[in-house]
Amino acid sequence: MHTVAQVNVHDHLYPLCKPPKTPFGAHIFPGLCKRFLYIKMQGPEVTLLTTIKDVAAAAGVAPSTVSRVLAGSSRISPQTHEKVRAAMKELKYHPNANARSLAKKATHTIGLVMARPVEQAFANPFFPEVMRGIGSALYAQGYNLILSMAATPAEERTACLRLLRHSRVDGVILTTSRIKDRLIDDLIKEEYPFVLIGRAPDQLGASWVNNDNVAVGAMATEHLMSRGHRQIAIINGPLDTLVSCDRRQGYVDALTRAGLPLRPDLEVDGGFTKEGGTRAMHDLMGLPNPPTAVYCVDDAMAVGALIALKERGKSGSVAIVGVNDDPLTALTDPPLTTVRIPVFDLGATAANLLVETLTGRVTGPRQIILPSQLVVRESSNWTLG
């Protein structure tokens, strides 16, 4: 720890500022550096952190004037503005975000809740990509991003509420999509601003940004039918999430439109993981009447399915389609046909929507749906003989 020469800032201060009798003695806050070092001497104690008062003193104006310059108020004369700017530069002034947040009741920070254990959140490339979109939009808007991290959904919920209730964030983005989510109910009840990635059950009146998951399912299924398949299985995620329901709905719709029967034995749960996909695929192949094509509602499960096929020495004999267009799906063997979800845009749009809501440019809940696109690769690009 360093000692610092005494600088009796307050001698030069704007008269309004009495010499402080700080409640702290010669106190070095644990672990904090020179900015927070107080020195007790015969004179008044001194902090090295420059404040608007210091700037005001240097520029020969009142603190309120400095504050107005900072806020870009129009009622400041150009000369004063210039003087204050110069003083700020000379004193290397930086406004204190906590003080500002306290006074303005806004933190310019938003929270991101992942709604799954941190452990799992990044297992799927979806999250990083969504975060990239969010980050990019928030950076452009001058907002900060706090990550809410917890080990369980219950902890996640309290962590998120804590962020909001403690005024640490102005609003949150959720990536949940469980059909029943206490957190969403709480947020609505306590009237906190939030945006969902992935739609909410309609009645809630929440803001959300989603892609057209029903269309996704239909696209994948119709593509497989166009290649001559009629026994099309679906490896789905848990049905308590809306993504799973929607992506299944598209599959059902497409089959129904084509007059094909729904075979319940061709619907299995892969739990949104690669391993689950492998297991599900093995189950399907063990059926007396196995499918000729499989639509997996997520790339991770599709990759798992490919592995199962390889393990059975049947690579290429069953058509596989995934969803997401994870960067790695192009590298699988065979390269995976998939439906490209605009994951980055999902994040960016959600972030922008939330900021617009916070700044009052958007009022009330708003829902946005982004389009997806089929990407045909070798895993399905052949016709059933």
Added chain:
Amino acid sequence: MHTVAQVNVHDHLYPLCKPPKTPFGAHIFPGLCKRFLYIKMQGPEVTLLTTIKDVAAAAGVAPSTVSRVLAGSSRISPQTHEKVRAAMKELKYHPNANARSLAKKATHTIGLVMARPVEQAFANPFFPEVMRGIGSALYAQGYNLILSMAATPAEERTACLRLLRHSRVDGVILTTSRIKDRLIDDLIKEEYPFVLIGRAPDQLGASWVNNDNVAVGAMATEHLMSRGHRQIAIINGPLDTLVSCDRRQGYVDALTRAGLPLRPDLEVDGGFTKEGGTRAMHDLMGLPNPPTAVYCVDDAMAVGALIALKERGKSGSVAIVGVNDDPLTALTDPPLTTVRIPVFDLGATAANLLVETLTGRVTGPRQIILPSQLVVRESSNWTLG
């Protein structure tokens, strides 16, 4: 927006609290919800946010007493403690983090700087995994995580400094490892607490957490030599990063110890990307005297190298070793031999070190090195015939 019944909180207030003449009129802060709704009526204005004063009034004590209960001060009688707790619960009191940060000069928040454009940061599974480690440790310590997101290194630098100078975070974790980094110099000069993931050039006296990269290079190289290889190439990252230097050093050491010559034509730069790895591998295979084994200092480049081999119809004819043990490397064709880096622990350890520094339990710079481990898979598990 809702209207709210008038609740003249201040009538019941502790006498210290004069009825506020708030500077705000009937003012709804843009985009904020009911908690920040003020109502102008004939009486004094009212806020719905409960503060320690409200709690104090309800419990019949002074605000300072409430504050002490919150802080768990020992000089509070059990009865008072109980009374105050009850009042807090009844009023659904939640402390305001901004006010607390202002008074305590500590935010209980740390920043994470990715040191590459957000766009690239998540391309490599390394970052998500490091973040998971950081998140997990911070959650356990009750700290929050702010992500510093910017498009360019220069912006990243100003964004990071801004977080610190504005007192939005108490310290930062950097994932940079460029040999010369202005940001690090700035942090040291302004005496902000920070921890590096990946070592710093020694003279700096910074805290960092790293894995034993020289050992990594040696392990990989010695493994290849043990399989009979003598023409071992290295696909490296840019040499202005310390990771690259260290991982190369291990390679050089191992070859030297074994009495093998260094062939400069077998050292190529793959830029830490998959595409770069593919390009580099093609270059190597085009040499008059191509290598029989290649050590790639990162899994992404190793995957790229595998692709190049496949493109040349030479899969399996050149041994490949990567570094990181990304979850996906086990899925490549052939499965990739790699050196497992404790990425999660790297993040967790860095976070813990930073918190210990902030709380004064650790003083001065400290360096920590975590061990790595070779994972042999098919891409190299055969002997040169």
Added chain:
DNA sequence: CTATGTTGTGCATACGGTTGCACAGGTAAA
């Protein structure tokens, strides 16, 4: 029974910035 702690609580002030209102000085209209 007085002198000397000890314990628990309250008062006042501080943290750094924002903003309603008052007011001085200047300008333009009557």
Added chain:
DNA sequence: TTTACCTGTGCAACCGTATGCACAACATAG
């Protein structure tokens, strides 16, 4: 010249919490 309105700035109160110091009540020692 007087009245009316800007314009620019300062004053003072406020955001919600933390804490040094003073002090009252009570316990203990001499």
